Amino acid sequence: MPEEDLVELxxxxxxGTDIGPxxxxxxxxVAMLKERIIADWPKDKKxxxxxxxxxxxxxxxxxxxNNKTVSQCRVPFGELPGGVITMHVVVQPSLAKTKTxxx
Numbered sequence: 001m002p003e004e005d006l007v008e009l010x011x012x013x014x015x016g017t018d019i020g021p022x023x024x025x026x027x028x029x030v031a032m033l034k035e036r037i038i039a040d041w042p043k044d045k046k047x048x049x050x051x052x053x054x055x056x057x058x059x060x061x062x063x064x065x066n067n068k069t070v071s072q073c074r075v076p077f078g079e080l081p082g083g084v085i086t087m088h089v090v091v092q093p094s095l096a097k098t099k100t101x102x103x
Contacts, residue, residue, distance in 0.1 A: 007070050008084045011037055011057070014047065014091065021084045026071035030057055030064045037089060051093045055092040 005027070010020035019040050024033065041048055046090070048058035049055045057064045064073050074085065 007074065009070070010084055010086050011089045012086050013042075013045070013089050015045070015099070017042065018086075019089075024070055024073075025087075026069065028070050029066065030068050030073065031066040033057060033070070033087075034066070047091045049093070054091055054093045056092055057089040058090060059085065 005025055006023045007026050008021045008023050010018045010022070011033075012018055019042075022036070031052055034055045034057065036087060037055055037057075038049055038052065052066070059073055062073075
């Protein structure tokens with residue numbers, strides 16, 4: 001039964017590279033996924049997110065909300081057993097925060 005509660009996700013970055021695949025609990029929130037993405041972000045990239053608010057996750061063409069769980073965001077694709085779900089990552093740093101932190 002615990003295996004059914006796990007979802008395998010990978011995150012496609014802006015340059016086509018991936019983070020993952022990694023198994024997550026279906027109860028994990030989008031905010032938790034974003035924290036993991038920031039922790040695992042490759043250090044050699046030109047664009048590096050600083051906070052979870054700098055990251056947008058897109059799955060099935062929709063921007064995912066931080067308070068939603070992985071199971072709420074899943075789109076059933078004919079119930080693919082063992083299939084890896086790819087989510088796209090967009091980095092969008094907050095300009096207001098950047099200006100105030102830089103000063």
